[in-house]
Amino acid sequence: MLDFSVFTPEVFKAYILGGLYFSVMLTVVATAGGIVFGTALALLRLSGVKALELVAATYVNGMRSIPLLMMLLWFFLMVPLVIGRPIGAELSAVITFIAFEAAYFSEIVRAGIQSIARGQVYAGQALGMTYGQNMRLVVLPQAFRNMIPVFLTQTIILFQDTSLVYIITAHDMLHGFTVAGNNLSRPRESYILAAVIYFVICFSLSWIVKRVQQKVAIIR
Amino acid sequence: MALDWQVFCQDTIDKTVVAGCFGTGGGNGTQTYLDWLISAWGQTVLVAALSLVVALLVGSLVGTIRTLPNSPVLVRAGNVWVEFFRNIPLLVQIFLWYHVVPVVFPLFADTPKLLLVVMGLGLFTSARIAEQVRAGIQALPRGQRYASMALGFTTPQSYRYVLLPMAFRIIVPPLTSEAMNIFKNSSVAFAVSITELTFFAQQAGEETSRGVEVYLAVTALYVVSAFTINRVMAFIEQRVRVPGFLAGTGGGGH
Numbered sequence: 001m002l003d004f005s006v007f008t009p010e011v012f013k014a015y016i017l018g019g020l021y022f023s024v025m026l027t028v029v030a031t032a033g034g035i036v037f038g039t040a041l042a043l044l045r046l047s048g049v050k051a052l053e054l055v056a057a058t059y060v061n062g063m064r065s066i067p068l069l070m071m072l073l074w075f076f077l078m079v080p081l082v083i084g085r086p087i088g089a090e091l092s093a094v095i096t097f098i099a100f101e102a103a104y105f106s107e108i109v110r111a112g113i114q115s116i117a118r119g120q121v122y123a124g125q126a127l128g129m130t131y132g133q134n135m136r137l138v139v140l141p142q143a144f145r146n147m148i149p150v151f152l153t154q155t156i157i158l159f160q161d162t163s164l165v166y167i168i169t170a171h172d173m174l175h176g177f178t179v180a181g182n183n184l185s186r187p188r189e190s191y192i193l194a195a196v197i198y199f200v201i202c203f204s205l206s207w208i209v210k211r212v213q214q215k216v217a218i219i220r
Numbered sequence: 221m222a223l224d225w226q227v228f229c230q231d232t233i234d235k236t237v238v239a240g241c242f243g244t245g246g247g248n249g250t251q252t253y254l255d256w257l258i259s260a261w262g263q264t265v266l267v268a269a270l271s272l273v274v275a276l277l278v279g280s281l282v283g284t285i286r287t288l289p290n291s292p293v294l295v296r297a298g299n300v301w302v303e304f305f306r307n308i309p310l311l312v313q314i315f316l317w318y319h320v321v322p323v324v325f326p327l328f329a330d331t332p333k334l335l336l337v338v339m340g341l342g343l344f345t346s347a348r349i350a351e352q353v354r355a356g357i358q359a360l361p362r363g364q365r366y367a368s369m370a371l372g373f374t375t376p377q378s379y380r381y382v383l384l385p386m387a388f389r390i391i392v393p394p395l396t397s398e399a400m401n402i403f404k405n406s407s408v409a410f411a412v413s414i415t416e417l418t419f420f421a422q423q424a425g426e427e428t429s430r431g432v433e434v435y436l437a438v439t440a441l442y443v444v445s446a447f448t449i450n451r452v453m454a455f456i457e458q459r460v461r462v463p464g465f466l467a468g469t470g471g472g473g474h
Contacts, residue, residue, distance in 0.1 A: 065446040066439055067407035069418050077431045160309035191315045195308045202307035
């Protein structure tokens with residue numbers, strides 16, 4: 001009933017490898033961008049300036065109450081309208097993921113910053129540090145160390161979510177499996193293989209996260 | 221760019237504006253985009269609600285057996301369940317349910333596709349809820365379990381009367397976000413052509429070329445839905461609260 005014999009290494013090379021590369025790159029770029037913009041959002045939310053806090057909170061809560069699929073549709077529609085020329089589905093996916101993940105990472109960073117004992121901030125102030133120095137030299141280094149396991153967990157979720165670019169037909173790994181399945185008339189086998197490969201990648205990553213968690217726990 | 225909300229009053233077939241914005245409905249009646257939007261919202265609610273039921277039932281069961289004392293086989297089976305459903309992307313799982321399961325398992329050959337999606341989304345979320353339930357039970361002080369043993373409770377009794385009632389109160393906040401997640405995640409049903417909100421957004425946006433208006437309406441409905449669930453869960457949290465027991469603090473050992 002199921003026949004996997006057509007899925008040779010050549011087939012993988014032709015259909016899957018390029019998509020896997022895009023999925024991984026999208027994950028890496030969105031994580032990096034998400035951490036940078038997420039940290040900025042978190043700092044705005046904890047800035048103590050009401051207007052800035054409101055803007056950041058609205059952005060974060062808005063992003064978090066809308067499905068990622070809708071955001072992909074929104075950016076795919078709006079970015080070309082705003083900049084006046086079409087961009088590819090892949091670039092559109094990258095922009096969407098950075099904007100979307102920034103909201104999620106900002107919540108992680110905010111929790112991380114709030115987990116730092118107030119005494120650390122006071123100590124920095126007592127040493128005459130400015131707000132920026134205090135954040136950069138005292139609070140954030142400690143906060144980021146605490147956040148590493150959560151960051152990695154979020155990255156695994158992000159990698160799984162890259163499959164959602166299906167809605168704008170960007171060429172990710174799942175798209176590769178869909179095309180291979182259709183072209184070789186083995187759609188069922190193709191989806192099973194996709195599941196296996198996603199599972200192996202995500203399971204290995206979460207195993208690594210567990211090890212890192214233990215390491216960080218000892219340091220604390 | 222001016223918004224043109226009249227697009228929702230258009231007939232979905234001949235694109236003429238219908239007076240009153242609602243079509244006549246029925247088998248061979250007319251349908252406007254507003255009608256379609258409302259029925260798409262209904263589909264989203266239906267998929268999300270049914271999936272939530274599946275996820276809560278299966279997730280509670282799996283989460284509970286992962287904390288059983290002296291049953292390593294069951295604990296291991298529970299762990300395998302969680303790892304399996306957590307490490308495959310939801311969209312891939314939906315494709316598996318839709319394309320593979322009905323062929324490989326004849327039992328599911330005639331299952332409507334909406335129920336296949338519900339199984340996919342429900343079991344995916346069950347792994348996450350199982351994780352919350354396990355954490356909730358393990359957050360209870362050990363003394364709770366020992367106390368129930370000392371009272372001569374059997375294992376099912378101690379779970380039924382002592383551990384689970386407290387554990388579920390602790391995990392109401394994470395369950396709230398899971399309930400909101402399931403609503404957002406129901407959008408993957410678009411991939412197997414369930415006519416829910418995201419499918420509507422894509423189709424109607426393309427047909428009418430008024431993507432902005434269509435997306436705005438759909439996004440607003442998602443936000444309203446998420447907010448409603450949030451309020452409902454807050455109400456539940458308040459109603460089930462035990463005086464003197466602060467959920468989430470891990471206390472309750474007094």
